[in-house]
Amino acid sequence: MLPRAASNASDDKEIFLAGGGLSWFFVAGAVTLTNLSTDQLVGMNGNQMLLLAWWELAGFIGLLLLAFVFVPIYYKNNCTTITQLLEKRYDGASIRTVISALFLLGNLFIYLPAVIYSGALFMQILFGIEASVTTIAAVLALFGAGFAILGGLRAVAVLDTYAGIGILALALVVVFLAMQAIGWDMTTWVPEERLTMIGSLDSPIPFHTLFAGMLFIQIFYWSTNQNITQKALAAPTVKEAQKGVVAAAIIRVLIVPPIVVIPGIVAFKLFGDVDDRAYGMVVAEVLPDWTSGMFAAMIAAAVLTTYSAVMNATITLWSVDFHRRFIKPDVDMRKLNRTVGIIAMIASVALVSIYAGAESIINLLQELNGLLFMPILSAFIAALLFRNMDARAAVAGLVCGFSIYAFHTFYLYVPENFGGVSWYATIGLPWVHYIDVMLFVLVSSVLVALLTNLIVFGNHARLAFGKCAPQLNGA
Amino acid sequence: MAHIQVAVFAGLMLALTALTWRKVVAARGQ
Numbered sequence: 001m002l003p004r005a006a007s008n009a010s011d012d013k014e015i016f017l018a019g020g021g022l023s024w025f026f027v028a029g030a031v032t033l034t035n036l037s038t039d040q041l042v043g044m045n046g047n048q049m050l051l052l053a054w055w056e057l058a059g060f061i062g063l064l065l066l067a068f069v070f071v072p073i074y075y076k077n078n079c080t081t082i083t084q085l086l087e088k089r090y091d092g093a094s095i096r097t098v099i100s101a102l103f104l105l106g107n108l109f110i111y112l113p114a115v116i117y118s119g120a121l122f123m124q125i126l127f128g129i130e131a132s133v134t135t136i137a138a139v140l141a142l143f144g145a146g147f148a149i150l151g152g153l154r155a156v157a158v159l160d161t162y163a164g165i166g167i168l169a170l171a172l173v174v175v176f177l178a179m180q181a182i183g184w185d186m187t188t189w190v191p192e193e194r195l196t197m198i199g200s201l202d203s204p205i206p207f208h209t210l211f212a213g214m215l216f217i218q219i220f221y222w223s224t225n226q227n228i229t230q231k232a233l234a235a236p237t238v239k240e241a242q243k244g245v246v247a248a249a250i251i252r253v254l255i256v257p258p259i260v261v262i263p264g265i266v267a268f269k270l271f272g273d274v275d276d277r278a279y280g281m282v283v284a285e286v287l288p289d290w291t292s293g294m295f296a297a298m299i300a301a302a303v304l305t306t307y308s309a310v311m312n313a314t315i316t317l318w319s320v321d322f323h324r325r326f327i328k329p330d331v332d333m334r335k336l337n338r339t340v341g342i343i344a345m346i347a348s349v350a351l352v353s354i355y356a357g358a359e360s361i362i363n364l365l366q367e368l369n370g371l372l373f374m375p376i377l378s379a380f381i382a383a384l385l386f387r388n389m390d391a392r393a394a395v396a397g398l399v400c401g402f403s404i405y406a407f408h409t410f411y412l413y414v415p416e417n418f419g420g421v422s423w424y425a426t427i428g429l430p431w432v433h434y435i436d437v438m439l440f441v442l443v444s445s446v447l448v449a450l451l452t453n454l455i456v457f458g459n460h461a462r463l464a465f466g467k468c469a470p471q472l473n474g475a
Numbered sequence: 476m477a478h479i480q481v482a483v484f485a486g487l488m489l490a491l492t493a494l495t496w497r498k499v500v501a502a503r504g505q
Contacts, residue, residue, distance in 0.1 A: 014503075021502065143488075151499050159495045166491075293483030300484070301491060 011333040016080050016316045018154035022234040027244025029161025030153075030231035031063070032251050034309035036167065037302050039118045045264035046276035047204060049194045052264075053257040054205050054214070062218030063249035066232060067242045070223040073384070075238045081320050082229050089383040091459075092391030098398065099379060100321035102372050103226050107314040110365045111227070112307065112348035116140045117355050119303030126280045127296050137352040140300065141345050144307035148315065149341035153234055156308045163301035168251070170298045171259040177286035178266040186262075189269050201431045213435035216442055220377040227313040315340045367409055374438045375401030378445030386461040389453050396456075397449030405441045408434070 013019050022030070044052045079085050083103075087096040120136035123129060129136060147155045179186075187195060199205040205214070222228055235241035267278035274281055287295055318340050323331055355361055375398040382394055412423040413434065424432035453459045 019502070147495070151496070154502060155495055155499045158498045159491070162494050162498075163491055166487075290480075292477075293480030294487065296480070296484045297487035297491075300488065 012080070012320075014154070015152035015333055015337050016230070016312075016320065017234040018152065018157055020234060020236055022154070022157050022231075022236075022240075022244070024235065024240050024243035024247060026157040026161050027232055027235050027241060028247035028251065029164045030157035030234075030309065031228060031245060031248040032256075033160035033164040033167070033302070033305040034228055034231060035059075035306075036164075036256065037115055037119065037306035038122045038299055039114065040260055041171070041299075041302065042118065042122055042276055042279050044260040045267070045279040045282075048264040048268040048273065048275075048278055049204065050261050050265060051194075051197060051199050051203055051205055053261045054197070054199075054210060056252055056257045056260065058210065058214050058218050059222065059256075060249050060253040061215065062222035063245055063252055065219055066223040066229065067245035067249070070229070071232055071241050071245060072238050074229070074233055075241070079233060080230075081317055082224055082226050083317075083321055086379060086383055086391075086394075090389055090391035090394060095379055095383075095391040095394045095398075096321060098395055099376055100317050102376065104314060104317045104322075106369050106372060107227070107310055107317075108344060108347055109351065110369045111310050112141075112314065112344060113137075113351035113355055114366065115303060115307045115310065116144070116348060117352045119299065119307075120352070122280065123296065123299055126283070126299070127292065133356045134349065134353045138349045140303050140307065141349050144304045145311055145341050145345035147304070147308040148311035149338055152337070153230070153312050153316075156305075156312045157231060157234065159301075160305045160309060163305050167298050167302050167305075168255055168259070170295065172255065174283055174286065175258045175262045178263050178282050181286050182266055182269050186265055186269070190265060194265060194268060201433075205435070206431065206433050208431070209433055209435035213433075213437075213439040216377060216439060217373065217435065220373045224377055224380045226317055227310050230313050230316060231309070311341060311344060314344050371402055371405045371409065374405065374442040375399075375445050378442055378449065381442070382446055382449045382461075385463060386450070387464040388459050388461050389449070390457040390459055393449045393453035393457055393459075396452040397445040397447075400448040401441045401445030404444055405437065408437045408441075413437075 018026075044055070074082065074085060077085050077088050081100065083096040083100040086099060087093045090096075116137040117133065119140055120133045123136055124131070124133055147159050151158075193200065193203070198207050199209075200207075232241050232245050235244060263282040264278045267274055267282045270285060271278075271281055283295060315337055319331075319333060319336050323336060323340075378397050378401055379394045382389055382397065411417060415421055417423070418426050421430070422432070424430060450461055453461050
């Protein structure tokens, strides 16, 4: 029998990093399916524009940066949570606690309930299920949490990969049949603005945003986001992890774009502008009736894979970044894993019943979630690019970035405040898009962190890109 | 959904669960 400490360490690694034994195949499956859920299939197709494929094409670059820049850094620093890297690189642990808390709150109050809520709603409408959205969401949550709690990251990654093969295959069949239904002609009867890849200023992705803001959103999402990045940390070696992430990047650029935009365009040609009903309507039109059970399984699996993956990341953040540091260092990880998982599951189902009653709350919360992306990325950029930074200066940058973005989202971008347009339009800058604002927030957050570090804490930060030594000895 | 489709749905989900647990148990046994 293993001594207690050794047993604890191996429990940790099994639950949070699948014993460090995931092959590239399962890393690729887990990274791909953690991201792909019904909100993407329904929401992106609901835009009914080819342009939306840029989110996936740009994701290819985000994944390559994860593979070749971030994965070696996380492995070198022996990280289980990505926030451990921040503690190692800054002079102080406060930034790790703050960012970990933000991820944890975002997962608990927004991400977990949103995944089962949107999945349950789609299943209820499409398959005419008589049960309430909350009941369907509770069943999905029970199964999803079951995988994360009983099997840890290994079960999550294996589920993601096996389900992923079925989901991607069936989604490609939908694309093939949809194209066949319109005689492989997407261009006639579809306006040019829905087929162009060069986004105009009033489109969801203006072309200029691809060259800066979009890139940083992708870096945040794939490389400094515990929900995704944890899956790339579970391989035995850096090389195996890189192989898995590159495979996920190839899937992202070759397979995902058609499945999230083509059914939407076909829906426009067949039914006109039908918003978020597009995917369901195309599926009902092109898939034969006898496949509806199979399609329901695909949708349920897409929800389960994302829910269980985010659940596993949530349990990891609480256990490693909070419970073991502040409550009980030698806690029994298996018991804690069960308790935290069950609490998170109950909380997410309870929130679904609230969200189902007032849909605008979840939209507001999702906007709030978006507020955190660039401020969090700023803390990573300052940590990786500079030396001699105080953790409290990074927290100041984060708070400032959050405030600037909130001011934009809830005041400057509210058309009612400025006669039907954004504030930027009133000063002759109508092209300023929220992706541009994200870039502005990122640059401001880094600058505020550097200035606070210099003026308040008297530290001279030094640019030191690529050097992996810790910042100061005082951490 | 017709009963046969519910059965297909349940069968596929069960198969997915069984395949996943087989792999997890095999990896733990190594």
